[in-house]
Amino acid sequence: MSWQDALRPATWRGLPFAVWHTDTQVSRRVAPHEYPYRDTAWVEDLGRGMRRLSVLGFLVGDDCLDQQDRMIEAAEREGPGELMHPTLGLRQVSLVNLATTSRHDLGRVVELSFQFLEAGERVYPEFGQDGLSSILAAADAADQAAAGDFAAQAGAALRQGAAAADQRGARCAAGRRPSRACRSTRATCSVRRAARCRAPTGW
Structure with a gap:
């Protein structure tokens, strides 16, 4: 098959026309990056033009x-x-410009350019999950949960210590003469009761 046999009859939106010649321009989409004190540039390739x-x-x-x-x-x-391009x-194309020319010397011919x-195809942006935001939200939730657990454990420890001091103070009060340990225990009980009264209600 010769190259002439391989040519296709040209049409635009189904309307036939003859062809003098064609010109095709292809390119790459690039973004050159120049830097101080460098004689060459880095050219970033952004895909086919x-x-x-x-x-x-x-x-x-x-x-x-x-x-x-x-x-x-x-x-x-x-x-x-x-x-329908000859070669x-x-x-699927978009027309930018069409110029028609009628010439007296050509007679019944109209040139097309x-x-x-x-x-x-028109492509819309797609929604995706922000991984960094999800990680930060999970970290904040973990911090809040850890703070709540610490507060609960600290409150339980204070209540347990205050109860033990009250029991020891009651045993000392049952004796006739308070010993040095009992007096120390009573002082401790007073401190524990004061701390328990000042403790937040949520503990």
């Missing part, structure tokens, strides 16, 4: 002006459309 297609064609025939009107109507239609095949951009 969109393709730009230029097509120079023509319409021919006694009804070339009617064909031109239909082509202009198709060009002004909203949204992307299908382009690239079927492409298309500028297309490769079209893609």
